[in-house]
Amino acid sequence: MKASIKSKVVLASLIAALLGVSTLSAVGAESAASVAKKGLAELAKGVYSTGPNGEKAAAASSLKFTAAELKKLKKMKATAAISFHLTSDWTSGQQAGLTKRFGELGIKIVGVTQADFKADVQVSQIQTLMAKKPNILVSIPVDGQATAGAYKDAAAAGAKIVFMDNTAAGLTVGKDYVSVVSADNYANGAASAYLLGRKLKGKGTIALIYHAADFWVTKQRWNGFKETIINKFPGIKIVDEQGISGPDFAGDAQKAATAILTKNPKISAIWAVWDTPAEGVLAALRDAGNTTTKIATQDLGANVAISLAKKGPVIGLGAQRPFDAGVTEANLAAYALLGKKAPAYIAMPALAVDHAGVLKAWQTVYSAPAPADLKASFKK
Missing domain, CATH: 3.40.50.2300 (Response regulator)
Known part of the structure; x- marks a missing residue:
């Protein structure tokens, strides 16, 4: 039996040598699968990204409303505008989440734009949106520097700004904007x-x-x-x-x-x-x-x-x-309307x-x- 096993091992080694394959490569393949399995399991346990200013991520589930707060929100008849950077399946998912949650909160969307990833176009679009005097502006800046002035003007006009993914330069969380939401x-x-x-x-x-x-x-x-x-x-x-x-x-x-x-x-x-x-x-x-x-x-x-x-x-x-992120952005905007303190940064878990x-x-x-x-x- 031992001789037979030894013969099989020798034969396998000879075949591997002829095919240019080594036992080391098989071990490497097994190791890669093991490394990936462990790594993906570890990623599923938490959030590894930090906010644009080094903030620790809060969970979307931390945002909660009482029945009285929801009733108060609906009586406000607030309005919201949305400024995207471009068009994609991601933006469609975001818009779907925002639309659903704003509708549940009694907040009317008065305008949605996308800028083809051009900063000057986005600045103009934000100005057009702000002419409608929305209470809320949800947006992802094309360029944090080039669009900063438009966001500062929106904040000065009283809009509660919630950022998707990226923030504009020179704006302070809790003062000029409510929060930023991103994926991990x-x-x-x-x-x-x-x-x-x-x-x-x-x-x-x-x-x-x-x-x-x-x-x-x-x-x-x-x-x-x-x-x-x-x-x-x-x-x-x-x-x-x-x-x-x-x-x-x-x-x-x-x-x-x-x-x-x-x-x-x-x-x-x-x-x-x-x-x-x-x-x-x-x-x-x-x-x-x-x-x-x-x-x-x-x-x-x-x-x-x-x-x-x-x-x-x-x-x-x-x-x-993106759908869950849109829901979360709407909730953060509602927090601001109610005067509730919001976390500076929320991240959706990786998938x-x-x-x-x-x-x-x-x-x-x-x-x-x-x-x-x-x-x-x-x-x-």
């Missing part, structure tokens, strides 16, 4: 790193396409991804990093990915800072006829979700929870999404069933 972007970046590390079995070459701007949340997800790869998967080497600044994020990412693929045609994977740039990477892979390079990203947009569902290039992502969980994740992210085309794309 560091953890979402880390989640995509763990999913990619698992898929690559702990070895390979990758490139990163990051947001080349002073944008707090995209910096956090970039750091979360990069630090996790470096610290947890030493067998994966980052061979290139390309920054994009928009506003054509898909087009810019496609150009960056094309340059990466030209220099590294056999690269294992490319990470994109959110789903729209990831769409550009998908286009670059199609143009190159590349069917082997994988993609990891952030945000559960429709196109990357379909790629994930049909086992395409997208292998996993860290998702935000790791792989192929197996993509349909369920859509419901979690958008508080709506997965669309028909996504369901039809799913391969078991």
Whole structure:
């Protein structure tokens, strides 16, 4: 029996040698899966991001109202305006959450804008929204410096400002604005790193396409991804990093990915800072006829979700929870109307999404069933 086992081990070693495979690589693959499992479990336990000024994150569940407060809010007949930076599945999710919760609180939305990621356009839009004299302004600044004056004017006019993701420069929480709400972007970046590390079995070459701007949340997800790869998967080497600044994020990412693929045609994977740039990477892979390079990203947009569902290039992502964030922003605005002290920063927990969980994740992210085309794309 012992001789037989020994013979099998020798035979397996010879086969492995002939195939260019070592027992070490198998151990590495097992280790990568174990590292990913432990890391993702750890991320699920808490929030790892801090606020724009280093604030510790509070939980959305900490916001509570009495029946008397809700009755008082509805009698106010307050109004709200919403200023987005661009159009995406994320903004649609945010708007859905805001609309639902504002409706429940008796607050009327008087205007919604999106600025195509152009600061001058957003400044003009905020001025137009403020002409309607809303009691509340919920917004994500395109550029914290360039738009600061518009937000300062809105605060001076009496609007209760709640920021999504990013804040404007020179504004003070509790004085000029109520709070800021974001995803746990560091953890979402880390989640995509763990999913990619698992898929690559702990070895390979990758490139990163990051947001080349002073944008707090995209910096956090970039750091979360990069630090996790470096610290947890030493067998994966980052061979290139390309920054994009928009506003054509898909087009810019496609150009960056094309340059990466030209220099590294056999690269294992490319990470994109959110789903729209990831769409550009998908286009670059199609143009190159590349069917082997994988993609990891952030945000559960429709196109990357379909790629994930049909086992395409997208292998996993860290998702935000925009619907829940919208509900939370509405609650914070209501706190301000009531004169209640609000936490300076609230973060939604990270959500790791792989192929197996993509349909369920859509419901979690958008508080709506997965669309028909996504369901039809799913391969078991």
